[in-house]
Amino acid sequence: MHDTGPEPQGPIRMCVVCREHFLKSELERYVCPKSRRGGASDRESGTDGLIPDPDQVLPGRGFYICGKADCRQRFKKAQFGLMKKCKGENT
Numbered sequence: 478m479h480d481t482g483p484e485p486q487g488p489i490r491m492c493v494v495c496r497e498h499f500l501k502s503e504l505e506r507y508v509c510p511k512s513r514r515g516g517a518s519d520r521e522s523g524t525d526g527l528i529p530d531p532d533q534v535l536p537g538r539g540f541y542i543c544g545k546a547d548c549r550q551r552f553k554k555a556q557f558g559l560m561k562k563c564k565g566e567n568t
């Protein structure tokens with residue numbers, strides 16, 4: 478009855494701010510807002526940034542943020558750079 482070490486308890490994702498890897502379940506997921514070309518923001522979502530996906534079930538490209546306060550703080554600015562990637566995807 479020897480353990481081979483701590484096993485990952487799920488998929489691993491990278492924090493887009495510090496680029497460290499964490500269990501997906503420990504991260505907060507954000508997805509690209511659904512926006513039409515032309516730059517009109519989605520007013521129904523009530524946000525200009527990425528959309529939080531606490532259940533990690535929304536379709537589309539996701540970004541993951543770890544729990545560190547510094548990452549959360551920097552993400553507020555970084556998300557606008559990340560959103561350019563959203564618009565780069567021509568779907």
Ligand SMILES: [Zn+2]
Nearest residue numbers: 492495543548
């Ligand atoms: Zn981080």
